[in-house]
Amino acid sequence: MNQTDQQLFRSLLLSDTPFIDLRAPVEFLQGAFPGSVNLPLMTDRERQLVGTCYKNSGQEAAIVLGHQLVEHDIQNRINAWAEFKQTNPGAWLYCFRGGLRSRLSTQFLKDKGTDINIVPGGYKALRRYLIEVIEQACEQPLIIVGGNTGCGKTLLIQELDNGLDIEGRANHRGSSFGKQVTPQPKQISYENQLAVDILRIFEHSSSLVIEDESQSIGTVHVPLPLFSSMKTSPMVVVDDPFEVRLERLRFEYCTSMTEKFIRALGEEAGWQAYDEYLHRGIYGIRKRLGLEKFNTLNVVLEEALKQQKTTGSTQGHLNWITQVLNDYYDPMYRFQLDKKAERIQFKGTYQEVKDWLTAKRR
Structure with missing residues (x-):
């Protein structure tokens, strides 16, 4: 060419x-x-x-x-x-x-x-x-943002002018509860859009900030050259308080998703789709939880949904979200993060990490 x-x-x-x-x-x-x-x-x-x-x-x-x-x-x-x-x-x-x-x-x-x-x-x-744009981007500095579930990593990426939002473009949050109301893009369309995003970022920056993510995000995959670079790049870690993370997840999983499903499908069908979305999320991690915890969580979820439908409050969902964090997400991420300890350059709250990344921007 x-x-x-x-x-x-x-x-x-x-x-x-x-x-x-x-x-x-x-x-x-x-x-x-x-x-x-x-x-x-x-x-x-x-x-x-x-x-x-x-x-x-x-x-x-x-x-x-x-x-x-x-x-x-x-x-x-x-x-x-x-x-x-x-x-x-x-x-x-x-x-x-x-x-x-x-x-x-x-x-x-x-x-x-x-x-x-x-x-x-x-x-x-x-x-x-x-494709060449993505390959060439891997030769530039990358910084990976890690942190436990609910630390707002995607929000942070979206607020940075050199943030490459690989989850947002995948239209998926990259977890068992990651499905969105609208479908994910095809793999080729996903890669094309990421490349255009990279072009835009490199108009004003020579570095990329990307969320710590597995290669698979729902049904699409981070392009292999980019993912290979992500696995060896320096990291920063967002370490927000447990209560802050809980509130973020309650909004993302419950408040926001209820509104999105109902807006897209109408009151009755939207509520049904939202109900299925949460049940499917818990079902997706059943093997890691074990049968007893899985069954218990389903009961807690049913109570939270009943309360939400009756009162409009999503407060009851904090009960099962707390258990999911304690029994599944946090132990899993601690294990993964321990293997990346030598790559971590900075650790702090959401705002502290954002300030550090802004100061380091190239």
């Missing part, structure tokens, strides 16, 4: 350029770029037929078949591209390699009086560039 293309890709991504993604829906669903909308030249079935024809009979026959397959609906597809370009004057267009599909589509648009730029090399080149 030449330097001119790299500079162009960086400029397009940092300026939130809208993209028309011409790939078939099945390709788009596997992963896309921020700001992209799928307005395909061919449907999945049409793409499959053209691909088979290309393999068996060559490019010329595939082009002829492609024209035949799309001609019944091509005006609707051109109109959709033209409308998007009119609404988004700075839009660019790409197919997988920036080749035939892109050239045909831009010609169709030009015949209609609309000009649009093609991303050189298409999806493949832009994707490769973002």
